[in-house]
Amino acid sequence: MIIYYLTLYHNLVYNYKKSNTEGLNMPIINVTMTHEDGGATKEQKERLAKELTDTFVNIFGRGEKSCVVTISEVSIDNYAIGGETIANIRQRE
Numbered sequence: 001m002i003i004y005y006l007t008l009y010h011n012l013v014y015n016y017k018k019s020n021t022e023g024l025n026m027p028i029i030n031v032t033m034t035h036e037d038g039g040a041t042k043e044q045k046e047r048l049a050k051e052l053t054d055t056f057v058n059i060f061g062r063g064e065k066s067c068v069v070t071i072s073e074v075s076i077d078n079y080a081i082g083g084e085t086i087a088n089i090r091q092r093e
Contacts, residue, residue, distance in 0.1 A: 028067075030072070032074060033071070
């Protein structure tokens with residue numbers, strides 16, 4: 001089982017093509033997941049980014065060109081739930 005943690009927030013960035021003072025709301029979707037079984041493939045990450053972007057656009061009606069998706073894979077030794085690392089939890093399973 002891979003643990004996923006998603007956050008979605010808007011970041012105010014400057015659109016320098018227009019001016020240095022005119023802002024643009026850019027949706028940023030962060031995915032943090034455990035690195036297990038060799039990690040996610042490049043194709044899986046690309047599909048995840050595409051589908052998250054498409055879902056955002058379908059719900060909010062914008063962001064098709066500005067949506068940013070970041071994907072971070074964390075070692076199971078560096079990811080803990082309830083004070084216990086995923087590595088220790090996996091050993092018990």
